[in-house]
Amino acid sequence: MHRSLLFAGLCLTAWLPLLGAAERPNVVWLVSEDNSKHFLKLFDPHSAPTPHIEALAREGLVFERAFSCAPVCSVARTTLITGCYAPRLGTQFHRKEVTVPLPDGLRMFPAYLREAGYYTANNNKKDYNAREGEGVWDESSNRASWRNRAEGQPFFFMQSFPVSHESSLHFSAEQMASEKTRTDPATVFLPPIHPDTPTFRYTYARYHDRIQDMDEQIGRVVEELEKDGLLEDTFIFYFGDHGGVLPGSKGYLYETGLHVPSVVRIPAKYRQVAGADPGSRTQGFVSFIDFGPTVLHLAGLPVPDTMDGRPFLGEGVTEADRAARDEAFGYADRFDEKYDFVRTLRKGRFKYMRSYQPFHVDGLQNNYRYQMLAYQEWRRLHRDGKLDDVQSQFFKRRAPEGLYDLESDLYETRNLANDPAHAETLKDMRRRLRNRLTAMPDLSFFPESHLAEEAFKDPAAFGLAHREAIVRLMDIADLELEPMATIQPALEAALASKDPWERYWALIVCSTHGREASPLLPRARELAAEDPERLVRVRAAEFLGFTGAADPRPILLKALAETQSPIEAALILNSVVLLRDTDPGYDFEITREMIGAPGQGENSVARRLEYLRGGTR
Numbered sequence: 001m002h003r004s005l006l007f008a009g010l011c012l013t014a015w016l017p018l019l020g021a022a023e024r025p026n027v028v029w030l031v032s033e034d035n036s037k038h039f040l041k042l043f044d045p046h047s048a049p050t051p052h053i054e055a056l057a058r059e060g061l062v063f064e065r066a067f068s069c070a071p072v073c074s075v076a077r078t079t080l081i082t083g084c085y086a087p088r089l090g091t092q093f094h095r096k097e098v099t100v101p102l103p104d105g106l107r108m109f110p111a112y113l114r115e116a117g118y119y120t121a122n123n124n125k126k127d128y129n130a131r132e133g134e135g136v137w138d139e140s141s142n143r144a145s146w147r148n149r150a151e152g153q154p155f156f157f158m159q160s161f162p163v164s165h166e167s168s169l170h171f172s173a174e175q176m177a178s179e180k181t182r183t184d185p186a187t188v189f190l191p192p193i194h195p196d197t198p199t200f201r202y203t204y205a206r207y208h209d210r211i212q213d214m215d216e217q218i219g220r221v222v223e224e225l226e227k228d229g230l231l232e233d234t235f236i237f238y239f240g241d242h243g244g245v246l247p248g249s250k251g252y253l254y255e256t257g258l259h260v261p262s263v264v265r266i267p268a269k270y271r272q273v274a275g276a277d278p279g280s281r282t283q284g285f286v287s288f289i290d291f292g293p294t295v296l297h298l299a300g301l302p303v304p305d306t307m308d309g310r311p312f313l314g315e316g317v318t319e320a321d322r323a324a325r326d327e328a329f330g331y332a333d334r335f336d337e338k339y340d341f342v343r344t345l346r347k348g349r350f351k352y353m354r355s356y357q358p359f360h361v362d363g364l365q366n367n368y369r370y371q372m373l374a375y376q377e378w379r380r381l382h383r384d385g386k387l388d389d390v391q392s393q394f395f396k397r398r399a400p401e402g403l404y405d406l407e408s409d410l411y412e413t414r415n416l417a418n419d420p421a422h423a424e425t426l427k428d429m430r431r432r433l434r435n436r437l438t439a440m441p442d443l444s445f446f447p448e449s450h451l452a453e454e455a456f457k458d459p460a461a462f463g464l465a466h467r468e469a470i471v472r473l474m475d476i477a478d479l480e481l482e483p484m485a486t487i488q489p490a491l492e493a494a495l496a497s498k499d500p501w502e503r504y505w506a507l508i509v510c511s512t513h514g515r516e517a518s519p520l521l522p523r524a525r526e527l528a529a530e531d532p533e534r535l536v537r538v539r540a541a542e543f544l545g546f547t548g549a550a551d552p553r554p555i556l557l558k559a560l561a562e563t564q565s566p567i568e569a570a571l572i573l574n575s576v577v578l579l580r581d582t583d584p585g586y587d588f589e590i591t592r593e594m595i596g597a598p599g600q601g602e603n604s605v606a607r608r609l610e611y612l613r614g615g616t617r
Contacts, residue, residue: 023152024118025267026235027155027156027299028156028157028225028236030221030237032161032211034243035207035260037066039261041054042263046188051215053218056264057263057265060264060265062281063286064283065259068243070094070330071250071252072332073242074127074129075093075129077126078091081130083304084309085308087444088460090455090459093129093334098452099129101130102133103458105304105305106304107133107304110137113299114136118299121139121156123140123141123143124159144157145157163214168206169203181206183208185201188204192391192411193390193393194391199374203246231267236264237262237264237291238261241260243255243257255406256411273298273315275313282323284321284326286312287328289307291309292307294311297314298311298314327347330343331343334570336367336607337366337367338364339360339571341360342356345433345436347432349407352433354433359511359512361397362394363394367611378394382395393413401426403415403417403429443463445473445477449567449568476502476506476509487509495527500531500532508539510543511542511546517543518549521544521549524549525540525544525549528541535571540555541559541575542575553586553588556576557588557590557594560573561595563597564598566597569595570605570608573590573604577611588612
């Protein structure tokens with residue numbers, strides 16, 4: 001017998017008496033797309049009723065603090081299926097350019113269940129940024145079900161519900177005028193980040209309708225389990241696949257992008273492993289890295305050491321254990337054609353946000369986002385000067401550091417990073433996040449194009465081999481957090497480094513400090529003209545352009561003409577759109593023929609060119 005299968009069998013044998021049942025438990029995941037906890041009345045009094053999900057909650061546990069690690073589907077779902085942080089595996093870029101292998105010794109978690117005798121079925125979304133490998137699913141299709149298993153075989157079944165997906169809000173002005181919502185737009189709650197307009201009210205009301213549609217679909221699956229006599233043998237997990245989708249949520253590391261609804265229905269015969277009474281609401285933090293390990297633990301299987309998560313339910317996990325969990329880590333990198341680099345750490349009531357390229361404004365064009373009328377109106381009102389400071393922040397530079405007290409500031413509108421009263425909290429959170437990024441280590445300190453060329457054959461191994469280099473880049477990036485007067489010698493040394501990525505990060509720091517970094521403009525001009533690394537020249541042009549010290553266009557256009565990498569071209573075009581659409585604003589005329597990289601197809605380059613041709617700002 002295969003050694004891992006024998007070990008699994010021994011673990012299962014040990015587990016069964018603890019459960020007091022002859023059968024291994026079934027596990028079902030019911031996953032709604034693109035909705036944060038803010039849209040279910042079970043979690044937020046302003047939101048939509050979901051009676052079927054509420055019925056699940058009465059027979060199990062409500063997880064008040066459950067978090068996706070990423071605010072977009074492919075990164076979030078890859079985190080779920082691997083139990084690992086994406087920036088460690090190289091799976092952090094949404095709409096992958098490269099599907100990467102998993103590290104040695106790691107498989108997608110349903111493969112361990114299947115090897116141990118479970119039937120695994122997925123209906124039907126995958127959207128992985130990593131190679132699936134063999135033996136993960138017995139069936140994955142829009143017809144997949146538990147019903148195709150052998151008689152008596154335990155199963156793991158996952159179903160996704162796209163009715164609440166972002167695309168459900170891609171309606172036209174004509175549809176808004178003619179299609180009435182069941183929810184009265186006059187009754188919806190608007191958070192302070194959004195303007196009170198008929199468009200926003202209609203959009204919220206329409207989404208409340210979609211949440212109720214999703215709940216009905218959840219109810220039908222639960223009814224089928226009951227009809228098949230399986231309900232009392234099955235753990236049912238309901239959760240959202242990440243936050244969203246109203247403007248400023250999906251794709252962004254605010255609570256509306258990360259904080260998901262999560263409920264687990266626990267059959268009566270397994271309630272002793274819950275550690276709490278039915279209907280209890282637990283405050284302990286759980287993240288997507290933990291969901292796969294929890295299923296393995298419920299099935300009596302060991303959690304591989306190669307996974308980052310740990311079980312939050314099952315034998316040996318008490319409510320006290322859950323209550324002690326009080327941290328959640330989040331990451332945001334490229335979403336479609338829009339680049340960013342943000343990390344967050346929530347600990348208890350406080351949320352720390354580290355923006356490594358804070359000049360990449362949240363509201364920078366993303367073609368898919370801006371199909372939504374509310375997004376279009378939000379940007380138009382900002383440009384017309386009709387928003388207040390809170391509502392317009394989405395379109396302005398972020399601070400490199402953000403600190404928010406979520407008990408008093410649910411929508412992260414008051415940055416406490418410069419408040420002396422919170423100086424110790426800021427210092428502690430900064431240290432904790434830094435330790436996490438170092439421990440992984442975080443691959444995003446290298447640009448995606450470099451990772452594609454050098455790292456993506458084995459990203460996790462590359463990260464470990466280059467940990468010291470990543471720490472040095474992190475040290476340079478953290479110069480953003482210090483006054484310019486104290487860091488100029490360190491920046492000068494980084495700009496003179498033989499390592500191109502140290503020069504690259506030093507220029508990002510210069511752009512963050514803006515005109516305060518003017519003493520370094522002569523060196524930036526030299527790098528823009530003659531640096532052997534193309535992306536260093538681009539970052540130098542960016543700094544020169546932000547400060548108005550020189551026209552960045554010749555440098556950027558030359559870089560586009562020279563590149564042979566579609567990923568590098570996308571990075572350069574991100575800078576083009578940023579310099580065009582934010583102050584001081586530079587006009588660009590770019591055609592496909594001006595880009596050296598071959599074969600973009602429908603990727604990020606094509607989307608950027610479509611936007612630039614349209615002339616909209």
